[in-house]
Amino acid sequence: AQSVTQLDSQVPVFEEAPVELRCNYSSSVSVYLFWYVQYPNQGLQLLLKYLSGSTLVKGINGFEAEFNKSQTSFHLRKPSVHISDTAEYFCAVILEGAAGNKLTFGGGTRVLVKP
Amino acid sequence: DAGVTQSPTHLIKTRGQQVTLRCSPKSGHDTVSWYQQALGQGPQFIFQYYEEEERQRGNFPDRFSGHQFPNYSSELNVNALLLGDSALYLCASSLALAWGFNEQFFGPGTRLTVL
Numbered sequence: 001a002q003s004v005t006q007l008d009s010q011v012p013v014f015e016e017a018p019v020e021l022r023c024n025y026s027s028s029v030s031v032y033l034f035w036y037v038q039y040p041n042q043g044l045q046l047l048l049k050y051l052s053g054s055t056l057v058k059g060i061n062g063f064e065a066e067f068n069k070s071q072t073s074f075h076l077r078k079p080s081v082h083i084s085d086t087a088e089y090f091c092a093v094i095l096e097g098a099a100g101n102k103l104t105f106g107g108g109t110r111v112l113v114k115p
Numbered sequence: 116d117a118g119v120t121q122s123p124t125h126l127i128k129t130r131g132q133q134v135t136l137r138c139s140p141k142s143g144h145d146t147v148s149w150y151q152q153a154l155g156q157g158p159q160f161i162f163q164y165y166e167e168e169e170r171q172r173g174n175f176p177d178r179f180s181g182h183q184f185p186n187y188s189s190e191l192n193v194n195a196l197l198l199g200d201s202a203l204y205l206c207a208s209s210l211a212l213a214w215g216f217n218e219q220f221f222g223p224g225t226r227l228t229v230l
Contacts, residue, residue: 004157032216043119043205043221044158051216090157094216101209101217102148102171105157 002027004091004106012112013081021076021109023091030096033074034103035065038088047089050074061085086113117142119208119222127228128196136191136225140208146170147189148219149181152203164189165211193227201229 007022025031032051036044048059055067065076074091091106120139128134140147146165150158160173164183183189187208193200203226207219 006157036221041223043223044207045221046218049216049218092157101219102160102163102173103150103158103207103219104160107157108155 002031002093002095002104004093004104006089006091006106006109008109009107010110010112012114014114015083016080018077018079019081019085019111021089021091021111023074023076023106025072025074025091025093027072027093027095031093032096033065033067034092034094035059035063035074035076036090036092036105037061038090038108040087044090047076081111081113083113083115085111087111119206119220121204121206121222121225123225124223125226125228127230129230130196130198132196132229133192133194134196134227136193136204136206136227138189138191138206138208138222140187140189140206141220144208144210144220145187146209146211146217147183147187148207148209149189149191150205150207151175152205152224153199154202158205161191196229198229201227203227 005024013019034049035047050067058064092103122137148163149161152158162172167183178194180192203224205224206222209217209219
C-alpha cells in the first residue's frame with residue numbers, strides 16, 4: 001500500500017520570503033503526485049500535478065514542485081509568499097494505472113504567512 | 116458552470132443517529148468519490164461511485180454506505196454515529212476515462228459534528 005508523509009505539520013514564514021514544504025511517499029509501483037491547497041472553510045484546490053515528463057512542475061499561484069524518484073520526494077516551493085498563501089497544503093498520490101484514481105493524502109502542512 | 120456542490124454545509128447529530136450527506140458533481144462528470152477529513156488530518160478515501168455502483172472502497176466500516184443516482188449525484192449515509200465520525204466530509208467528482216488520469220474536483224465539504 002502507498003503512503004504519504006509530510007514532514008512539517010506547521011511552517012511559519014514571513015511575507016515575501018521563500019517557502020518549501022516537504023513531501024515523501026512510499027509505493028511499490030509508479031505513482032502520480034499532487035499538491036492541493038485548502039483555504040479556511042473551503043474544499044481542496046489542485047495546485048499542481050506530476051504525471052510524467054519533466055520532473056520540475058509549475059502550478060498555479062507561483063508554486064512549483066520537483067519530483068525526485070530516487071528520494072521518493074515531491075517537495076513544493078514558492079520563491080516569495082503572500083499573506084493570501086496562508087492555508088493548509090496537502091501532498092497526495094495516485095497509483096499509476098489504478099482504476100478510479102483513489103487519492104492517498106499526507107497529513108497536511110499548515111502555512112502561516114506573517115507580515 | 117457550477118462546480119461540485121454539497122449539502123448541508125454543517126450538521127450536528129448525536130451518537131447513535133443516522134445521517135445523509137449529499138453531493139452534486141461538476142457538470143459533465145460521472146464519478147463521485149467521498150473523503151473523510153478529521154480535524155488536523157489529511158482526507159481519507161471512503162468510497163467511489165461510478166455508473167451507480169460502488170467501484171472502490173477505503174478502510175471504513177459498513178456503517179458507511181452510499182448511493183449514486185442516474186443524474187450522477189450521490190449520497191453518503193452513516194449509521195450508528197460515533198463521536199469519532201465528527202469530521203469534514205468532502206465529495207469529489209471526475210469524468211471516467213478509458214485511460215489516463217482523471218482530475219478530481221472537490222466540493223466545499225459538509226462539517227459533521229457528533230455530540
